[in-house]
Amino acid sequence: MTNEQLQIRVEQISHDFFKKPFIHKAYFNNRLRTTGGRYVLKTHNIEFNPKHYEMYGLDELDGIIKHELCHYHLHIGGRGYKHADADFKNLLRTVGGSRYCRSVKPEPVRTPARYMMLCQNCGMKYMRKRRMDTSKYVCGRCKGPLKLYKMEEANGTQG
Structure with missing residues (x-):
């Protein structure tokens, strides 16, 4: 048009x-x-x-x-x-006009998580796109120590 x-x-x-x-x-x-x-x-x-x-x-x-x-x-x-x-x-x-119009934004493409931090006490998982220094952080649930895994390693150890 x-x-x-x-x-x-x-x-x-x-x-x-x-x-x-x-x-x-x-x-x-x-x-x-x-x-x-x-x-x-x-x-x-x-x-x-x-x-x-x-x-x-x-x-x-x-x-x-x-x-x-x-x-x-x-x-x-x-x-x-x-x-x-x-x-x-x-x-x-x-x-009969429209109150709202539909969205024209394309759905954002989410990059998958590449890293997983696993709490050594309670087993809580934290998915991350970037590598983090786990010595500076503790679990938000139980304050336990965290261990970092690459997603390939994490999938291999759980399956």
Whole structure:
């Protein structure tokens, strides 16, 4: 979807659901990371995260458009446009906009633990990515001495 198509879609949703015109600009902003869209108070423009459309499709984008248009029309009309305001919550419920958008962050790749510290008294295991000097630390449960194993050694000794 291009910015021109997005502009037409926002104007159409504004007309159909809010019965008011959208006379400012709507466009995609690739720099948005943690949000689906943003209503800019100073310019009255609305920015959208293109990743939401790419990952979840048109229905998700329509929900975000309705959400941002609630901010837009309430702010222009001098009513409560913030998330906590009753005017905003009521209008959002009326038009069927999304309260929250889904995450577009990829799941972080966790590096597996390479070391294991084992308490010599109680057997408590501490998994670590980095090697540690066990002479400086004791078990958090029983204060017993710790012994360091590489994961290959730890798997071999337990199995």
